[in-house]
Amino acid sequence: MNYQGTLSKMQTELGSPIQYYLVFENSFLNVNQLLGKDIEIEFQGYQCLNCKKAKKVFRQGFCYDCFMSSPAVGDWIMKPELSTAHLDIEDRDLAYEKRVQLQPHIVYLALSSDVKVGVTRNTQVPTRWIDQGAIQAIPIVEVPNRYLAGITEVALKNHFADKTSWQKMLKLNPENLVSTVDLILERNKAFEWLPNEVKEYFPKEEKIIQMDFPILQYPTKVTSLNLEKTPNFTGKLSGIKGQYLLFEDGTVFNVRTYEGFVVKMSL
Numbered sequence: 001m002n003y004q005g006t007l008s009k010m011q012t013e014l015g016s017p018i019q020y021y022l023v024f025e026n027s028f029l030n031v032n033q034l035l036g037k038d039i040e041i042e043f044q045g046y047q048c049l050n051c052k053k054a055k056k057v058f059r060q061g062f063c064y065d066c067f068m069s070s071p072a073v074g075d076w077i078m079k080p081e082l083s084t085a086h087l088d089i090e091d092r093d094l095a096y097e098k099r100v101q102l103q104p105h106i107v108y109l110a111l112s113s114d115v116k117v118g119v120t121r122n123t124q125v126p127t128r129w130i131d132q133g134a135i136q137a138i139p140i141v142e143v144p145n146r147y148l149a150g151i152t153e154v155a156l157k158n159h160f161a162d163k164t165s166w167q168k169m170l171k172l173n174p175e176n177l178v179s180t181v182d183l184i185l186e187r188n189k190a191f192e193w194l195p196n197e198v199k200e201y202f203p204k205e206e207k208i209i210q211m212d213f214p215i216l217q218y219p220t221k222v223t224s225l226n227l228e229k230t231p232n233f234t235g236k237l238s239g240i241k242g243q244y245l246l247f248e249d250g251t252v253f254n255v256r257t258y259e260g261f262v263v264k265m266s267l
Contacts, residue, residue, distance in 0.1 A: 001266070001267045002264055002265065002266050002267075003022070003024055003027055003029050003264070003265045003267075004024065004044075004262075004263070004264045004265070005024025005025045005026070005027070005262065005263070006024070006025065006047045006049070006260060006261070006262050006263075007022075007061075007255055007258050007259055007260065007261050007262075007263055008023065008049060008061065008259050008260075009131065009243050009255055009256045009259060010022055010031065010240075010243055010255050011023055012127060012130045012131070014126050014130070014211070015212075016212045017032070017212045017213055017214035017215075018130055018211060018212060018213055018214065018240075019032055020032055020214070020240050022255070022265075029265070031237075031240055031245070032214050032240070034237045034267065035214060035216055035237055035238070035239070035240075036216060036236065036237065036238070037236065037237060037267065038234060038235065038236050038237075038267075039234070039235065039236075039237055039245075039265060039266070039267060040232070040233070040234040040265065040266040040267075041225075041227070041232070041233045041234075041253065041263055041264075041265055042231065042232050042263060042264045042265075042266070043227040043228065043231035043232070043261060043262075043263055044262045044263060044264055045261075045262040046063075046260055046261060046262060047260060047262055048061070048062055048063040048066055048260055049061035049062060049259060049260050050062050050063070050066035050070050050072070051063065051065070051066050057259070057260035057261065059073070060073055060259065061259030061260035062260065063260075069092065070092070071091065071092040071093035071096040071097060072096070074091045074092050074097070075091070076091060076097070076101070076146065076150075079150065080105070080119045080146045080147065080149050080150030080153060081147065081150030081151050081153070081154050082150065083097070083101045083145065083146040083147040083150055084097075084147070085097040085098045085100075085101035085102055085145070085146075085147075086101065086102060086145050086147050100121070100146070101145055101146040101147065102144075102145050102146075103121060103122075103123070103144075103145070103146075104121070104122040104142055104143070104144060105119055105120065105121055105122065105142070105143055105144075105145065105146050105148070105149035106119070106120055106121075106122050106125060106139045106140075106141070106142050106143075106149070107119055107139070107140045107141050107143070107149050107152045107153055107156070107198075108120065108129070108137050108138060108139045108140055109137065109138050109140060109160065109183055109186055109187055109190070110129050110132055110134035110136070110137040111134055111135050111136040111137070111181055111183060112132050112133050112134045112135070112164040112169045112242075113161075113164050113165035113166075113167075113168035113169040113172065114161050114164075114165070114168075115160055115161065115181055115183070115186055116132075116160055116161045116162055116163065116164055117140075117153055117156040117157060117160040117161070117162055117190075118132070118153065118162065119146070119149040119150060119152075119153050121146075122142060125139075125209075126209055126211070129209065129211060130211055130242070131242055131243050131256070132164055132169075132242055133164065133166075133169040133170070133213070133241045133242030133244070134211055135210070135211050135213075136181075136183055136208050136209065136210055136211065137183075137208070137209050137211070138183045138184065138187050138206050138207070138208050138209065139203075139206050140152070140156075140187055140190050140194075140202065140206075141194065141198050141201040141202050141203075142201060142203075143198055143201050148195075148197065148198055148201075151195050151197075151198075152194060152195060152198050155193055155194065155195050156190055156193055156194075158193070159189075159190070159193055160186075160190075166242070166244070166254070167222050169241070169242065170218075170219060170222050170241055170242075170244060170246065170252055171218055171219055171220065171221075171222060172218070173218055183208050184206075184208065187206065213239065213240060213241040214239060214240050215238070215239030215240070215241060215246065216238045216239055217238050217239065217248075218239070219238075219246060219250045219252070220250070221250045222246075222250055222251075222252045223250055223251050223252070224251075224252055224253075224254065225251050225252065225253040227258055227261055227263070233251070233253075235247035235248060235249055235251055236248040236249075242254075243255045243256040
């Protein structure tokens with residue numbers, strides 16, 4: 001059976017285990033059903049996720065022109081502290097930026113490769129944590145806009161990591177990490193490091209959210225599949241974590257990296 005289309009990040013559904021779906025233009029695929037089976041991935045070209053033209057992808061599924069002009073990939077996406085919509089100051093498109101920036105955002109701690117701090121819109125919970133490969137996560141504060149979330153993250157970067165080591169995240173058995181980290185304790189310690197203007201948003205209690213990924217075996221070594229260098233790959237699927245497909249031979253494929261790539265998948 002063949003599935004063909006433009007890659008975008010896998011859609012997910014929280015469960016035990018998490019359910020993963022690859023959604024193409026005219027079909028979709030429950031990836032969990034492929035565990036233990038051989039999959040062939042064939043690179044066929046590009047399609048910009050923004051303008052839909054067959055142009056080489058530059059970053060985040062966008063061609064160069066769209067990446068340099070679209071408000072969906074402004075600098076404030078990666079650096080929330082640069083948000084200015086609350087001041088009525090435009091970056092690329094003020095109406096778009098107000099829609100995205102002026103809504104509740106959560107600053108959280110997640111347990112992926114280590115304890116890391118991050119920011120997400122409250123509508124992206126728990127999707128954001130799943131995409132990062134976090135086995136546990138807990139909110140610290142929920143604030144009314146992206147700027148306040150950004151300055152909170154900046155303050156907490158002095159005490160927690162803000163990036164995930166993808167190699168460690170994929171190889172790490174969660175039981176080994178959970179036994180050494182108490183996220184509730186770490187969250188409570190974070191209060192004293194919060195900027196004064198967000199301390200009022202710190203609730204006394206929050207629950208830990210658990211993520212259970214569909215993995216048959218954890219790899220001991222990981223090698224990232226580069227579709228442009230290896231346009232045709234076949235392997236047996238042994239797990240899914242974050243936005244990665246894990247194969248039995250240690251090859252891992254980051255679907256998020258290859259958004260905008262046109263592929264054919266044969267089962």
